[in-house]
Amino acid sequence: MSGVTEDAYFPCFRGQVKLIIAYILLALVLIVPKPLIADSTFIKIGVLNNQAQSKSEVVHDWEPTADYLAMKLPGYDFEIVPLGFYEIEQAVGKGKVDFILTNPGIFINLAARNWVTPLATINTVIGDESFSVFAGVIFIRSDNDTIKSLEDLKGKRVMAVNETSLGGYLMAWRELKEKGITPKTDFFQLTFTNSHKQIVQSIIEGKADVGFVRTDTLEQMYEANLLTPAMIRVINPIQSANFPLVRSTRLYPEWPFSRVQHTNKELAEKVTLTLLRMPSDFPSRFSGGYAKWTLPRDYSQVHELFKKLKLPPYAFANEFTLSDALKRYWYWALFGILTLLLLIAGISATIRRNKRLEIAKQKLEHQYELIVNSVTDGIYGIDTEGQCTFVNQAMQKMTGWQAKDVLNKNLQPLLHHTNKDGTKADVEECPMYQSFEDEKPHFVSDDIFWRKDGTPIPVEYSSTLIRDQENKTVGGVVVFRDISERKQARDELEQHELQLSHVARLSMLGEMASGIAHEINQPLTAIATNSKACVRMLESSTPNTDHCADIMEKIAGQAERAGEVIRHIRHFVHKETPEMQPVRIQNILDTVLDLLHNELQRQDVKLTVEVSDTHSKVMAQEIQIEQVILNLVRNAIESLALVDVYKREITLSTTVIESNKLEIRVTDSGLGLSEKVQEQLFAPFVTTKKEGMGLGLSISQGIVEAHGDRIHVDSTPQGASFYFSLPLTKL
Secondary structure: OOOOOHHHHOHHHHHHHHHHHHHHHHHHHHHOOOOOOOOOOEEEEEEEOOOOOOHHHHHHHHHHHHHHHHHHOOOOEEEEEEEOOOOHHHHHHOOOOOEEEOOHHHHHHHHHHHOOEEEEEEEEEEOOEEEOEEOEEEEEEOOOOOOOOHHHHOOOEEEEOOOOOHHHHHHHHHHHHOOOOOHHHHOOEEEEOOOHHHHHHHHHOOOOOEEEEEOOHHHHHHHOOOOOHHHEEEEOOEEEOOEEEEEOOOOEEOOEEEEOOOOOHHHHHHHHHHHHOOOOOOHHHHHHOEEEEEOOOOOHHHHHHHHHHOOOOOOOOOOOOHHHHHHHOHHHHHHHHHHHHHHHHHHHHHHHHHHHHHHHHHHHHHHHHHHHHHOOOEEEEEEOOOEEEEEOHHHHHHHOOOHHHHEOOEOHHHHOOEOOOOOEOOHHHOHHHHHHHHOOOEEEEEEEEEOOOOOEEEEEEEEEEEEOOOOOEEEEEEEEEEOHHHHHHHHHHHHHHHHHHHHHHHHHHHHOHHHHHHHHHHHHHHHHHHHHHHHHHHHOOOOOHHHHHHHHHHHHHHHHHHHHHHHHHHHHHOOOOOOOEEEEHHHHHHHHHHHHHHHHHHOOOEEEEEEOOOOOEEEEOHHHHHHHHHHHHHHHHHHOOOOOHHHOEEEEEEEEEOOOEEEEEEEEOOOOOOHHHHHOOOOOOOOOOOOOOOOHHHHHHHHHHHOOOOOEEEEEOOEEEEEEEEEEEOO
């Protein structure tokens, strides 16, 4: 059969494989659910309706918020969709709404089952303040003397809002559970009304003994003259300085505004920013009964509550039969069957092909030898004892070691006996030895090997294990490459980049020369004036030494101020080394603020600094990051030239993200950037300034990229925001 080709030998098998693959692809097309795609211009916002209001009243209350979003986001129409307690999950699951506003209890179930993401948290109005938390209230009629504490609720008639209502039932349930009370078994009667106000009215009329409502329900009824404080009494009352209303339970975060899974992420970001920037006097706040929107709160307390009560998504079904599994995961079962059939066909084909593989093996071994000797990288192999098993021609040419010199010998003392710094290279530090230890490949980007004549070769190399048919390690392969030219080019490039960065800083200081001169001249003038005054006092007939001492202290303070500015300038123009090291972010900001102090005053710009942690340290090249921030702030100052003086504001903030990075953001209140400008923003020699060189942002981008990130831009007609991140360090 040596003359028979593989295609002629397995025509039937190849046809079967193609047919099986076609069936699998058809099944995947049929069973994989199609993604829901929201209408790009008509956006629906679902709002929980606790049925105390009609759907038209819910629409009336929240329609101003939708109108505000439509006004701020041209091209989109927003519609309010009222949803009952048991309508929300179906609407979200079937993609009938794009955003959802509901209580935190329903939210965590939507997040677990439908991948709903919180965007903002609502803040309610209490008096003259706003709060992003609320609680539950357990109350009775004031003339009911049979109930003094939570333990007295056993055997009583109780009214609550709904089984899924957080403030109107679940919060109270948790407090009762810690007292050993189970609502559905220990109460004489438990009734759900879906209305907070109806519960209060029922308690006053004696239709029930105890009511559960959320905080601010009683206060709203007081203001509407529907109730007086003397008519009710709160059980387990809690008062605290950080929350003004009387409550019976712990505090939990307020309702979240969330994105449904299918909703476009870019649209979600725009909606979130629009809500967070909503003016305090906009009518939508008053109709919706809220004060403002804030960044989403931590809902771990709500998760903890549901865990304590063993409610979904933390509830466990008592039985889960095979029938249940097939109904829920039928498409995976079908996929498994098709996969099993494919595996059976593959195994059958493998058995028949083993004989042909044996013949192919001999051909491959010959081809392998040709390939190894044809590559330009050096390659050698060793066994588990470190003895050389083979070398290719490139290895012999680069090192001068011939195959006869190294085969069956330990290569480490010959090829890698010394490290770059001149220290002895122990075998335990060898990447090939480490690969034998942890059974993983290793790569070294910069090291040296030694030629036979004793000269070093800068190399990069990788070590990979060789395994037999039983997956047992029988040796290893090292592939290395001479990087002499690359290393020389890289060193030259780094020097050019450092020089260019230094020139850019000097150019920047030249542009700021008048402001810096003013910063130094002010304290020097004060020193001269105060010194002359002090001399005149001392020369007078009745010298006042105490007053002179005060003046000398002022002179010393001004001298320190001038010295600090000069120190920052000398630090900023110093030629830095490329090594990164831990540095406090506050030190970087102090240098930038000192250098920009006069320019900010001269341009009537208000700069707000928001530092999340003044002790935070980042791994960075200090002078280069100062250069980036200084450039971004100066660009922001220049962008405010066309803005009214009272609107000229810049915010310089730092925020911890992803727990191990510090985001630095410069935001201005200017006119924003056009799309055309944003496309070429970081290109070298492109500038919008009359006398600019167009290198500032290009160099800054290169610096940030060397620190592992890029400068990002968010721009709206209300201003632009430039931001990047640096790695945090605890050193």
